[in-house]
Amino acid sequence: MGQLLGAMASAVPLFLSIRRDNGHHLWLVGVFPDPCVVCDHGCWGEDRQFRPLLERYPNVHIDTAQYLLDGGIRGARCRLRADRLLYGSGFPESHFGGMMMALKHAQIADGAKSAIAHGNLERLLKEAWS
Amino acid sequence: MIGSMVKRSPLAREFWENGRAASCPIYDMHGHMGSYHSIYFPRGEAPDMIRTMDEAGVRLLLFSHHAALNSPDLGNRLSVEAVRRFPNRLRAYCVINPNYPERVAQDLATFDSLYPDVYVGLKFLSDYHAIALTDDRYRPAWEHADARGLLVLAHTWGGSVYDGEEVVARVAERYPRVKFLLGHSCHGAWGAAVALAQAFSNIYLELTAVFDDRGAIGSWLPRQVRIGCCSALISRGLIPITLLVF
Numbered sequence: 001m002g003q004l005l006g007a008m009a010s011a012v013p014l015f016l017s018i019r020r021d022n023g024h025h026l027w028l029v030g031v032f033p034d035p036c037v038v039c040d041h042g043c044w045g046e047d048r049q050f051r052p053l054l055e056r057y058p059n060v061h062i063d064t065a066q067y068l069l070d071g072g073i074r075g076a077r078c079r080l081r082a083d084r085l086l087y088g089s090g091f092p093e094s095h096f097g098g099m100m101m102a103l104k105h106a107q108i109a110d111g112a113k114s115a116i117a118h119g120n121l122e123r124l125l126k127e128a129w130s
Numbered sequence: 131m132i133g134s135m136v137k138r139s140p141l142a143r144e145f146w147e148n149g150r151a152a153s154c155p156i157y158d159m160h161g162h163m164g165s166y167h168s169i170y171f172p173r174g175e176a177p178d179m180i181r182t183m184d185e186a187g188v189r190l191l192l193f194s195h196h197a198a199l200n201s202p203d204l205g206n207r208l209s210v211e212a213v214r215r216f217p218n219r220l221r222a223y224c225v226i227n228p229n230y231p232e233r234v235a236q237d238l239a240t241f242d243s244l245y246p247d248v249y250v251g252l253k254f255l256s257d258y259h260a261i262a263l264t265d266d267r268y269r270p271a272w273e274h275a276d277a278r279g280l281l282v283l284a285h286t287w288g289g290s291v292y293d294g295e296e297v298v299a300r301v302a303e304r305y306p307r308v309k310f311l312l313g314h315s316c317h318g319a320w321g322a323a324v325a326l327a328q329a330f331s332n333i334y335l336e337l338t339a340v341f342d343d344r345g346a347i348g349s350w351l352p353r354q355v356r357i358g359c360c361s362a363l364i365s366r367g368l369i370p371i372t373l374l375v376f
Binding site: 044045047048066069074075093095098101104105 | 169
């Protein structure tokens with residue numbers, strides 16, 4: 001934990017699994033407002049868990065791994081902006097093609113798809129390294 | 131891997147490019163409908179689901195309404211109403227909840243009058259209803275299905291004392307005329323599911339939730355595999371692309 005806190009204090013991006021961690025370490029998000037935090041989440045329409053985080057903490061992002069919900073990407077994009085969503089697949093536990101297919105055919109603009117697929121992560125890493 | 135399969139297979143390419151394939155319409159054997167506690171559904175009601183079906187090339191969806199699974203006071207009524215509203219696109223499973231034997235008796239008594247125009251078979255949700263498929267409280271429904279050679283979709287999960295692989299084997303042997311579709315294919319116990327399909331000609335495997343465990347599908351027998359995607363829970367395309375590409 002000490003190493004983790006040190007990394008967060010120096011603004012290293014944190015990838016935090018809500019699904020595996022049951023949200024036990026979400027308090028870190030409020031304590032360290034600067035580093036980028038990317039969260040995954042479970043598969044059963046758990047927008048009620050991650051949307052409040054996104055609305056309250058501008059440094060929080062979510063990935064799409066296990067975001068299986070029919071129409072979920074479009075709903076999240078309309079409500080929250082595409083720059084807070086990052087492509088994730090859950091690979092190697094899951095196939096990476098499933099979420100590629102879901103993103104490819106999500107009913108959002110091509111620019112938003114591109115940002116989710118790679119642009120957002122490239123921006124976040126550039127910010128972290130600058 | 132996606133790239134190579136899409137290049138080799140016109141069917142995979144069509145699915146990848148269009149989200150559906152005109153030459154390969156889908157009959158989705160495992161769907162749901164309606165609201166569910168704590169879950170957000172952008173497209174959870176019948177009209178929206180039909181829209182998703184059109185986008186994904188799903189010709190017919192066999193489903194059980196969440197109310198039928200979880201609200202015994204409502205029972206199968208909302209399933210029946212949805213099928214009557216979209217008779218060319220939907221068929222319902224008659225959900226059996228053996229915690230309510232009087233309701234089971236009513237549902238079985240009316241089944242024949244609604245089959246096949248509304249009902250396509252029976253649906254069991256043993257893990258959630260906490261009654262094993264082998265329990266005597268399921269017997270009237272099994273006997274009803276066996277006598278008619280009906281399709282039965284049962285939620286099955288590897289290792290479960292309610293609907294795991296050992297339980298499945300016992301009921302498949304006891305009711306050989308039932309067309310037994312294993313929802314989630316004994317999720318996690320993939321080898322056992324394949325062995326069941328090989329041992330029992332009346333057992334069929336179904337793909338809902340299989341895609342979250344990479345590598346499971348390769349060992350299956352195509353003749354006894356059926357598509358399901360738990361709509362409106364799961365995004366369109368996840369199952370077909372998993373099936374085609376991996």
